[in-house]
Amino acid sequence: MRDLLAAVATVALGAALSAAPMLASAQGATVTASVTPQIEYNNHIEFGISVDPSTVSASRTSPQLKGTRSTLGALLEVDGETTRLAYRLSFAPSLEDYAGEDGFLDQFDGRRFPFAASMTYRPSADGPALRLRAQATRLARDAAIYDNWEPTAEISIGEFASYEFRRRVFDDSDRREDYLLISSTRHQGRLAARIVHGAKTRVDTSYRVQNERYGTNLSALLYIATQVEPTFRREDTRHLVDATALRVLTSSVLMQVGGSLMWNASNSDFYDFRTSEASLSAFWSHGSGRWLRGEVRRSWLDYGAREFSEAFGGPTFVRQDSAWQGVLTGAWRVSDRVALTGSADILRNRTNDTREEIDFLNYTQAIYRVGVSAGY
Numbered sequence: 001m002r003d004l005l006a007a008v009a010t011v012a013l014g015a016a017l018s019a020a021p022m023l024a025s026a027q028g029a030t031v032t033a034s035v036t037p038q039i040e041y042n043n044h045i046e047f048g049i050s051v052d053p054s055t056v057s058a059s060r061t062s063p064q065l066k067g068t069r070s071t072l073g074a075l076l077e078v079d080g081e082t083t084r085l086a087y088r089l090s091f092a093p094s095l096e097d098y099a100g101e102d103g104f105l106d107q108f109d110g111r112r113f114p115f116a117a118s119m120t121y122r123p124s125a126d127g128p129a130l131r132l133r134a135q136a137t138r139l140a141r142d143a144a145i146y147d148n149w150e151p152t153a154e155i156s157i158g159e160f161a162s163y164e165f166r167r168r169v170f171d172d173s174d175r176r177e178d179y180l181l182i183s184s185t186r187h188q189g190r191l192a193a194r195i196v197h198g199a200k201t202r203v204d205t206s207y208r209v210q211n212e213r214y215g216t217n218l219s220a221l222l223y224i225a226t227q228v229e230p231t232f233r234r235e236d237t238r239h240l241v242d243a244t245a246l247r248v249l250t251s252s253v254l255m256q257v258g259g260s261l262m263w264n265a266s267n268s269d270f271y272d273f274r275t276s277e278a279s280l281s282a283f284w285s286h287g288s289g290r291w292l293r294g295e296v297r298r299s300w301l302d303y304g305a306r307e308f309s310e311a312f313g314g315p316t317f318v319r320q321d322s323a324w325q326g327v328l329t330g331a332w333r334v335s336d337r338v339a340l341t342g343s344a345d346i347l348r349n350r351t352n353d354t355r356e357e358i359d360f361l362n363y364t365q366a367i368y369r370v371g372v373s374a375g376y
Helices: 002-027 101-108 220-226 356-361
Strands: 030-042 067-081 085-091 094-099 110-121 130-141 148-157 161-170 184-197 201-214 235-248 253-266 273-285 290-309 316-333 338-351 363-375
Touching: 094 101, 338 356
Parallel strands: none
Antiparallel strands: 030 067, 030 363, 067 085, 067 094, 085 110, 094 110, 110 130, 130 148, 148 161, 161 184, 184 201, 201 235, 235 253, 253 273, 273 290, 290 316, 316 338, 338 363
């Protein structure tokens, strides 16, 4: 089946590339296409499976999955523009093949099909633009329990305000052990402001509020752990604040510092938490298509109502996690149409929960990727 899909994708891409010059000529549009094979090694793979053993017993025995993921992605974009109106259509199918853990990871082999369309209208040269965007993504894995559709729609006024609707719909109603694997509906509003705007320095801030409501087809184990009725429908409201400051140091180097806060308030205290993050990144460019980006992040997670005790009847503590993360990514164009890509992502997570069954949360994750991008 996977070979057949790969063949179909290859034929479709070839047809699109053949038709692209004619389409561009006929409609005055710009057509671009690319193919990107990539291989990734990951020593701590997660698929939306909960890592909290108080809700999923399997986490006690298999908290980490090690393996490789090979992907073949294609991108076809059509852009058009007039004096006041611009549009973009894109299709970016990809195939994912997992290997490792004695064949256990094969169930995650999948196909992803994102379709997207956007339209931007600018009523005046100096005023903000009005943008409409819609996208639908189909994900199908060999294990059908992960199959879902994810449609989104967004309307925005310049970079200042936007509203986004997202719906995730899984194909079946089998009992699940994680909220990431059941259907949900999310609304998001965003306000942003640029405090400093200059040729070399820029400071941006934003505030987002999200409301997400989840389905009810969860396992009885989770309802017992959270002490709610089987008819309970979880609903979260999140407040997110971000600030970033960017400075151009030279013609080829820029630096950026950032900070973010998030408060998640749920109708179940079990899911109340706060997060904060600080980051520092640097970007270096050596001509078109040749660049390197490094980033360091420090984050903290505080569960307001999840308490633990080191000994039965002893004092209780609120669970708090912290993490360091370092990411290095880059691309090096070797010709007009071909570029080599690579990245390294190291994450070190620690928790103050000293219970033995929680020890797997003290982990270090390493993800390495290498790939090639060929464009038309």
